[in-house]
Structures are given as C-alpha cells and as structure tokens.
Amino acid sequence: MRCLERKDLRAFLDKLASTASLVAPVREDGVVVFRPVPSGEQVELDYVNPVRSAKEFFFPQTEVMFRFLPSPMASITPVEPDRQIVLFGIRPCDLAALSLLDEVFLGGDYRDAYWGRRRELTTLVGLACERPDESSCFCTAFGITPGTAEGADVMLYPAGDWLGVEVLTPKGQALVDGALPGAGEAGEAGERVKQEYLNRAVPLGERVRPGELSKELDDRFDDPYWEEASRRCLGCGICTYLCPTCHCFLVTDVAKRDDGVRLRCWDSCQFKDFLLMAGGHNPRPTRKERTRQRFLHKLNYFVHRYGRYLCTGCGRCVQHCPVGLDMATVIADLRGVTQHA
Amino acid sequence: MPEANPMMPHLARIEEIVAETASGDVKTFRVQFLDPEVPFSHLPGQCAMVSVLGVGEAMISISSSPTRPRPLELAVKQVGRLTTRLHEMEPGDVIGVRGPYGNHFPVEDMKGKDLLFIGGGIGLAPLRSLINYVLDNRGDYGKIDIIYGARSPGDLCFKRELYDEWPAAPDTRVLLTVDRGDEDWKGAVALVPHFLEQVHPDPQGKVAITCGPPIMIKFTLESLKKLGFADEQIVTTLELKMQCGIGKCGRCNIGSRYVCLDGPVFTLAQLKAMPAEY
Numbered sequence: 227m228r229c230l231e232r233k234d235l236r237a238f239l240d241k242l243a244s245t246a247s248l249v250a251p252v253r254e255d256g257v258v259v260f261r262p263v264p265s266g267e268q269v270e271l272d273y274v275n276p277v278r279s280a281k282e283f284f285f286p287q288t289e290v291m292f293r294f295l296p297s298p299m300a301s302i303t304p305v306e307p308d309r310q311i312v313l314f315g316i317r318p319c320d321l322a323a324l325s326l327l328d329e330v331f332l333g334g335d336y337r338d339a340y341w342g343r344r345r346e347l348t349t350l351v352g353l354a355c356e357r358p359d360e361s362s363c364f365c366t367a368f369g370i371t372p373g374t375a376e377g378a379d380v381m382l383y384p385a386g387d388w389l390g391v392e393v394l395t396p397k398g399q400a401l402v403d404g405a406l407p408g409a410g411e412a413g414e415a416g417e418r419v420k421q422e423y424l425n426r427a428v429p430l431g432e433r434v435r436p437g438e439l440s441k442e443l444d445d446r447f448d449d450p451y452w453e454e455a456s457r458r459c460l461g462c463g464i465c466t467y468l469c470p471t472c473h474c475f476l477v478t479d480v481a482k483r484d485d486g487v488r489l490r491c492w493d494s495c496q497f498k499d500f501l502l503m504a505g506g507h508n509p510r511p512t513r514k515e516r517t518r519q520r521f522l523h524k525l526n527y528f529v530h531r532y533g534r535y536l537c538t539g540c541g542r543c544v545q546h547c548p549v550g551l552d553m554a555t556v557i558a559d560l561r562g563v564t565q566h567a
Numbered sequence: 568m569p570e571a572n573p574m575m576p577h578l579a580r581i582e583e584i585v586a587e588t589a590s591g592d593v594k595t596f597r598v599q600f601l602d603p604e605v606p607f608s609h610l611p612g613q614c615a616m617v618s619v620l621g622v623g624e625a626m627i628s629i630s631s632s633p634t635r636p637r638p639l640e641l642a643v644k645q646v647g648r649l650t651t652r653l654h655e656m657e658p659g660d661v662i663g664v665r666g667p668y669g670n671h672f673p674v675e676d677m678k679g680k681d682l683l684f685i686g687g688g689i690g691l692a693p694l695r696s697l698i699n700y701v702l703d704n705r706g707d708y709g710k711i712d713i714i715y716g717a718r719s720p721g722d723l724c725f726k727r728e729l730y731d732e733w734p735a736a737p738d739t740r741v742l743l744t745v746d747r748g749d750e751d752w753k754g755a756v757a758l759v760p761h762f763l764e765q766v767h768p769d770p771q772g773k774v775a776i777t778c779g780p781p782i783m784i785k786f787t788l789e790s791l792k793k794l795g796f797a798d799e800q801i802v803t804t805l806e807l808k809m810q811c812g813i814g815k816c817g818r819c820n821i822g823s824r825y826v827c828l829d830g831p832v833f834t835l836a837q838l839k840a841m842p843a844e845y
Binding site: 291292294295296297298300301302304330331334335336337338339340447472473474475476477478479481486488490493495500501502503504505507509510515519522523526527528530531 | 571572573574575576578618619620621622623624625646647648649650656659660661662663781806807808810811813814815816817818820821822823828842844845
C-alpha cells in the first residue's frame with residue numbers, strides 16, 4: 227500500500243482531472259452530489275455519501291441507445307459511450323452496488339453493451355468511510371464494511387494527515403503510476419488502517435442483519451404485512467431513484483420528422499403504470515403489490531437468481547423516504563427486531 | 568468491430584399484410600430482414616421484440632413455424648399505441664425486429680404424444696407456430712386436436728388453415744366454437760372452456776397446450792383439471808409488459824422468474840410454484 231499525504235490530496239485530484247474526466251463529490255445547493263469537476267479544488271471531502279448514488283454514470287437516468295430515421299427511410303445509427311472517467315470518492319456500499327448491477331447487466335446470456343462500455347471506460351477510486359451515519363448507514367447487514375474495496379480500482383483509507391492508497395487492478399495501477407509517481411510506501415501502518423476500517427462497527431447494520439430472511443420470505447408472499455406497510459407509501463418513487471441497486475428502465479422513442487432517438491430511462495416499480503399493459507390489465511394494481519415487489523425483489527427474488535441480496539445498506543432510502551418505509555425498517559419489521567438503539 | 572449490442576434491432580421490411588379478422592383488428596405481418604444474413608432462428612413459442620421506429624418496442628409472439636423460416640410472421644392485435652401504429656403501416660414499410668427471446672414449447676418432450684391445442688382469439692398466434700411445426704414433423708407426434716374459439720365467426724384468425732389446411736392433415740381435427748354465432752355459422756356456440764368439456768378429451772398420452780385471453784386460460788385450466796389432466800400435461804404461455812426482453816429492465820418478473828427469459832411457456836406445475844401475480 228502506498229501513502230498519500232493529506233496535504234497532497236488536492237494536487238492528486240488535479241492530476242486525475244488533467245488526464246480524464248474527473249467525477250467527484252461536490253456540494254451543490256446544500257447537498258453533496260457526484261459531478262464532473264475541472265480540478266481538485268471543487269471536490270468536497272467532508273461528506274458521508276452523495277445523495278444520489280454513482281449508478282447514473284454507468285446507467286444514466288436518460289440514455290440514448292441509438293439514433294434512427296423512421297420508416298420508410300429507416301436507418302439505425304449506434305451510439306456508444308466514449309468518455310473516459312475517473313470516479314473519485316465512491317463509498318464501499320456504492321462500489322458493492324456496481325458489482326451487483328454487473329451481475330444484472332453483464333451476467334447471463336446477454337451482455338448490456340452500454341453498461342459494459344461505461345464500466346470499461348471508468349476507473350473507480352474508492353474512499354473508505356471515516357464516519358458512517360449512525361441513523362442510516364447499515365452496510366454491515368449485508369457483509370459490507372466501511373473499508374470494503376470490492377470493485378474499486380484504487381481504494382483510499384484516510385488516516386489523519388495521510389491516506390493509505392491500495393491498488394487493486396491494472397487500471398488502478400495505471401492511475402497511480404500516472405498521478406502518484408514516487409508516493410511512499412505506507413507499510414504496516416497502511417495495513418493497520420485498512421484493518422480498522424474493515425472491523426469498524428456500523429450499529430444499525432448489526433441491528434438489521436437479514437440472516438435467513440431470504441429463505442423465510444419464500445413463504446411470506448401473502449403476509450398481511452405488505453398491505454399494512456403499503457398503506458403509508460405515497461408512491462413517490464424516491465427510494466428507487468436514489469437506490470444504488472435499482473435498475474428498472476423503460477424504453478421509449480423520441481422522433482422528429484427526420485431524426486429520432488431511442489432512449490432508455492429510469493423507471494420505478496412503485497409507479498402504478500409500471501406494469502400496466504396495452505389491454506388495460508395490471509398485475510400490480512395497488513400499492514400493496516408494488517410495495518411487496520420492491521422489497522421481495524431485493525430480499526428474495528434477487529437472491530434466488532443471483533445468490534445475493536440486492537441491497538448494500540447505503541441508507542439513502544432510510545434518509546429520504548418521506549414515510550419511513552425503508553429497507554432497514556422493513557427488515558426490522560419482517561424479522562421482528564427493533565432498528566433503533 | 569463494435570461489440571454485439573442485444574438492444575439493437577435489425578431492420579426488416581413488411582412484405583405483406585393479411586387481415587385475419589373481419590374487423591381487421593388482427594393482422595399478420597410477413598417480414599423479411601433487410602440483411603438476409605441476420606442470425607434469427609426461433610423455436611415455436613418464442614417471441615420477437617418488434618420496433619416501430621418513432622414509437623417504441625413491444626414483445627410479439629412469432630406465429631410462423633421455424634420449419635418455414637422466411638418470411639417471419641407476426642400476428643398482431645391492435646390494442647395499444649405501438650400496435651395501432653403498426654396496423655397503419657403498409658407493405659414496403661420498415662420495422663425493427665430483435666430476438667428471438669424466451670423459452671419455447673417443449674417440442675422434444677411432446678414427441679410421440681397426442682396434442683390438444685386450445686386457443687382463444689389472438690392466442691392462436693403462438694400455437695400456430697407449434698401446430699405448423701408439428702405438422703411439418705408429422706411422424707414425430709400423435710393425434711392432433713385443435714380447439715379454437717373466438718367472440719364471433721369473423722374474429723377467427725388464420726381461416727385458411729382452420730378451414731382447409733389443418734383439417735386435411737393426417738390425424739388432425741379442428742374443432743371451432745364462437746361466443747356468438749351468425750346466420751351462416753354451423754359450428755358450436757359456446758365459450759372455449761365449456762366447449763372443451765363438451766369435446767371431453769381423454770388425458771391419456773396427451774399434452775394440452777393453451778393460449779388465449781387471461782380469463783379464458785384461467786377457466787380452461789380448471790376445465791382441464793376437471794377432465795383429469797395432470798399439471799405436468801398442461802402447457803400455457805404468459806405475457807407481461809416488457810422493455811428489454813433480456814432480463815435487465817426489471818419489468819416482467821413473476822416472483823424470481825422473468826417471463827422474457829424463463830417464459831413465456833410454462834407448465835401448470837411450474838405456474839403453481841410461482842406467486843399468482845400475472
């Protein structure tokens with residue numbers, strides 16, 4: 227592991243910005259979000275987690291899949307992502323979310339070309355969590371810790387006036403070779419700092435561990451809990467938009483006489499027309515079915531398909547759901563435990 | 568060479584459009600890929616994602632048999648935005664097609680068995696692919712009964728096959744019914760599940776394959792159970808709204824199954840193991 231003096235961090239970010247598009251946390255209208263930045267100066271370093279996850283840089287909220295001319299001329303022109311990005315400051319929960327979405331987009335018989343290309347073009351610089359939020363972070367429920375580097379190319383472990391720099395991939399090696407030539411070795415101190423992050427307690431995560439919940443849910447499709455919980459849902463969809471693992475999309479065309487684009491856009495299983503079919507049939511007509519779909523997808527259906535929970539405990543739904551119908555609450559309810567200390 | 572992109576449709580020209588019903592609300596589109604080298608070979612029961620550029624995409628079952636690969640035939644009922652625009656198109660117009668998607672009817676497991684087809688309305692479209700496949704491999708399968716119903720005589724699809732081709736095939740019966748007859752109608756007047764019970768097929772050595780409106784399927788499954796068919800002998804197809812067709816968009820799941828990948832063909836035994844959310 228290498229060592230980066232805290233005072234040299236801005237210069238390191240400047241170097242990153244000069245070689246590729248740097249995307250990093252910035253403070254904007256009072257909240258922290260990932261944004262492209264021209265230099266290290268704008269980068270916010272005092273944050274728990276950006277309010278929106280990093281998924282939009284791989285799966286944009288609106289993405290042009292191709293351009294076309296309609297019939298009878300009818301032609302299709304592919305559109306491919308081509309921008310090299312260094313994404314700085316991504317937390318372990320969001321890194322894990324990208325790995326989960328890799329399973330969806332890159333796994334199975336069909337490889338999603340857009341997600342795949344954007345992943346290839348991006349170098350991920352992870353940042354271990356110095357102070358997870360007591361009331362919303364629960365990554366350890368899913369086996370993630372404030373120091374888990376899964377999926378990162380480079381992981382940074384802040385340690386007072388210096389940071390440990392761990393290179394995890396060839397892409398990460400290239401980045402460090404270019405931006406941190408001559409950085410010293412962190413030695414044993416670096417390993418010690420890393421271990422501290424890996425062992426750091428996240429109290430809410432301990433309280434809402436799902437345990438065998440996935441298996442139990444095989445028999446709880448008709449549990450009255452879904453009706454009860456759904457009564458307070460407003461159907462606003464904020465949970466799905468902020469969630470780093472939600473990936474439902476719709477496909478739509480926007481066309482003028484001589485030009486058109488096919489778009490894919492984020493969609494939400496919480497919206498009532500999500501599954502509404504042309505003939506008027508809707509298999510999930512009420513909030514009950516839609517609430518159940520969101521939580522069973524993450525806690526049961528996904529586990530059946532991919533062997534892992536589709537949640538990384540980032541806590542965005544805990545912070546932003548206007549009625550407290552969030553993943554930590556639902557796990558606590560379903561398990562009959564309390565989420566509050 | 569850019570990497571393969573499964574969301575990219577292949578352009579295909581509409582060669583011919585056949586109005587199937589008297590009202591014209593069901594039309595068969597015969598299409599040819601502009602690039603004849605496009606790799607597209609399906610099995611009965613599979614679907615294609617059909618683009619009307621400028622409107623979007625919808626999943627449509629393929630009604631032609633792989634034994635008669637080109638032109639590809641898509642029988643489409645005018646229901647929503649995309650199918651309305653498709654119905655306005657004319658021969659020579661170009662659409663997009665990608666696929667084929669999903670699983671298929673168990674054509675290998677069905678070998679040596681008698682086949683009972685039960686269709687309603689546009690639900691005959693995917694069954695037609697299988698019927699013609701079986702007729703083109705006639706020696707591999709036993710007796711064939713095709714029970715088919717529609718609201719009225721004018722709503723019956725694929726009339727040439729219903730009246731001429733299929734009844735003329737060896738060991739093949741076509742049994743038609745309508746909800747409401749007219750002056751010329753000499754056949755049965757009954758809902759499909761009732762008609763099925765009147766026909767009273769013996770389940771011995773048979774596989775029943777049914778497709779139609781959800782309400783028809785529901786009561787047909789009940790009638791088949793009454794007649795003594797086991798869950799494993801009953802095969803049906805499902806449809807849900809889809810956006811990608813390749814298991815990414817999160818739309819067409821029933822529990823942990825995706826209709827686009829794991830369906831559209833399910834046995835009743837499989838359906839019973841899934842939540843009833845379709």
